[in-house]
Amino acid sequence: MTYLEWSWYYEEDVLFSFRPDGADLTAGMLAAVCLLAQFGLSDSVESVRFAGNRAFSSKVFQRIVAVQQGDLVDEGHLDEDAGLIEKFYYENGFLDAGVEKGLKRGKKQWVATFYISEGTRARVSVVALTGNYVFDAHRLLNLVPVKPGQPFTSDLLSESGQVLKRFYLNRGYPFVQVIGSWRFEDTLVSLTFVIQEGPRCHISKLLVRGNRTVSSAVILQTAEIKLGELFRYQRFYEAQQRLYATKLFRRASFYVFRPDILVDSIAVRFDVVEQPYRIFSVGGGFETPWRLLFSLGWEHSNLFDCGHSLGTDVEYSPNFSGDYRVSLGATYRVPYFVLNRVDLSTRPLFYWEQVDTVLRREYGVETGLSRSLLPRLSIGLFNRFRFVADTSRGITNALALNMQYDSRDDIFNPTLGLYLRPVAEIAGGILLGDNDFYRLAGEARLFQSLGFGFVLAARGMAGRDFPYGRTQKIPCYEGFMLGGRNSLRGYDEHSLGPDSSGTERFGPMVLNTNLELRTPYVFGRLGAVIFLDGGEVVGTETGFTLEDYAYSAGGGIRVMTPVGPVRLDWGKRLRNPSQGDKGRFYLGLLHAF
Structure with a gap:
């Protein structure tokens, strides 16, 4: 009968390490040299194999062992890898598992094989608690993931202890300790969690x-x-x-x-x-047909030493035909303006655009309150005032209700998480202005790590305008527009839609989808992306059709910088490309989404 006992505390991480002594290492190296001299083989590993493993695939052990194809033969390192495999089996309930290494001649190099004897896997027979005076054992045992009859693993055991500790920590017991012990008897394991509750504080x-x-x-x-x-x-x-x-x-x-x-x-x-709370940023880029992009930004995150923030931004985008776009904006934010978690923000915006000697100017301001409901969930109510001068004159005064959920692990270069932002807006009516319409829109972004540094990123955006009252048709400056570097790469900016105003097209309904596969960054600096974009802007009479849905595909590179990735993308339209269309290039800062 096998009988072992072990105890642990959930206070520190324990690092397992194995080091052969000098005599063992020297003997191993001498043995390897003798073998090489005897057979006249190359002193490197041709392949690494595993035999006798039934419970776990060879891929699992390939991630555990250090020896890889092409490494120099080192008996000491092979012994270490055999020990790591035995440790892995022990932590997963195979108490009598054994591992032996072997070297055989291959065609020109050596084949390293680990011969595994798994034995019988131990299972949990009993899970017991002691020291729990405040909460009954039945309630606590329902929380832990380890249950009688399950195969024993040290990870599951550790997780169960952490679950118990978090349960107490979130109920007023900051000094709780959970001590776990287990006892092996043949192929059965009995577990005991000793809880030292401490005072409720x-x-x-x-x-x-x-x-x-x-x-x-x-x-x-x-x-x-x-x-x-x-x-x-x-x-x-x-x-x-x-x-x-x-x-x-x-x-x-x-x-x-x-x-x-x-x-x-x-x-x-x-x-x-x-950390520094004053930030100055400079950006630049280009897109084809040739247009340059320049931007300046400044932000102060602690105005008046009371946590207020002010940010300003300037963008200038000329082309080589004399046309240009200029925008100026500023955002002022007051946290905890009303009660807890209710913030005030206001953003004035100025925009000038000249296309073929036609000038369009816009002035506006957006002011509102937002409240954090949960750490990742917030809701806001904003007033949007917009005045458009020159050729398309008009005033929009709207009230928008939005919600935002953001679980991304990194805003600038996310690898995991979800971003959602639905918006409902009403303009005109009792709010006055020249335009009467309702708007429903929403955006979703999903990021999923695929392992080995690869990330799958997806985005979907949809929206629709509903005119009412005095407005029969949504004006161009309030319609949805699609095409360009951040929505549908390979197409000109704002080039999709049933209606037009100058060089821009627009419509009352939009659907946009993007899919990207992002590679790991080589040396932490250089990465690549392949993407598929799609989208359509339509009128209410026709609706969305698969036959008219626009597609584009392409790829790009990413260079990581302290302020986020710099991207160079090339995209080409796939549906009805014009003759001689060779795609379009885009250079800018941060991902497309």
Whole structure:
């Protein structure tokens, strides 16, 4: 009968390592040299094989062992790899597994083979709890993923302990400890979780350390933690994310301690490391047919030392025919304008465009309130005022309700997550202005890591305008437009739609889809992308049809910089390309979406 016992604490990560002593390593190297001299073979590995493995595929072990095809033969390293395979089997319930290495002559090099004897896999027989006085065992055991009858794995065991600890941490027990132990008897494993609950604590003091320019009051207001409330780990995790979202801190962490061990109250200290809150940016690019792009930006994230932010941006885009586009904008944001999590923002915007001596000018401002409902979910109500002068004169005064969900792991270069933004808008009517319409629109972006650094990125966008009252047809400056570097690469900017105004086409209904496969960055700097874009802008009479749906495809390269990837894309239309169409190039900053 096999009998083993082990205990662990969920406090530290333990790193397993194996190092052969000098005598073993020297003997292994001498043996390898003798074999090479005997057979006259190359001293490198031709292939790595695994024999006897039934529970796990060879691909699993190829990711575990260090030896690879083409490596120099090293017996010491092969011994280490055999030990890693045995450790893997042990952690997955194969207590009697054994691994032997072997070297055989191949055609010109050596074939390394690991011979595996798996044995019988142990299963969990009993899961028990002790020390739980506040919560009953039945409730706690329903939470843990490990159950009687399951194959034993150390990962599942560790996860179960963490689940129990998080459960207590989110119910006012900041000093809880979970100690796990297991006992093997032949092929059965009995598990016991010993819980040291500690006191249930409320927050009596909040402290801040490390801030130099951002006031402690602003930090605590952003954290939204109140004195007297029950300690919950999730609340502090959310506070940490809000502090990072301000873009004022390079690091933000929190620590819990008891000022008086006889009192069931705690103090929590936020430690922060500030980062530069004034940013100046310069950008440039081009697209074909030849048009240049220039941009300047400036942002201050801590105006008046109270967390207000102000950002300005200028874009200038000329071509070689004398036409140009210029836009000026600024965004001012006041966090916690009304109560908690209600922010005020306003953005004035100015736009000038000249095409074939025809000038169009726009002036507008968008002002509204937004509230964070959850760390990744917010809702906003905004007023949009827009005045268009010159050839297409008109005033739009609209009220828009939007919601935003964002779980992306990185805003500039996401590899995982979901972004959703539906919008409902009404213009005119009691809001006055020259245009009466309703609008429904939405955008979704999905990012999924495929492993080995590859990322699949997808985007879908759709919208529709509904005119009413005085408006029979949506004017061009309020219609949907499609085509160009950020929507349908391979097509001219704003070149799709049933209606036209000058060189631009537009319509009341839009559908846009994008699919990209992004490669890993070589040396952390250079990556590539292949993409398929699609889209259509139609009138309400015709609707969307597959026959008229526009497609384009292409590829590009990405160069990673401190401010995000710089991209060079080439796209070519696939449906009804014009004669001599060789596609279009686009150079710019950040991904298309």
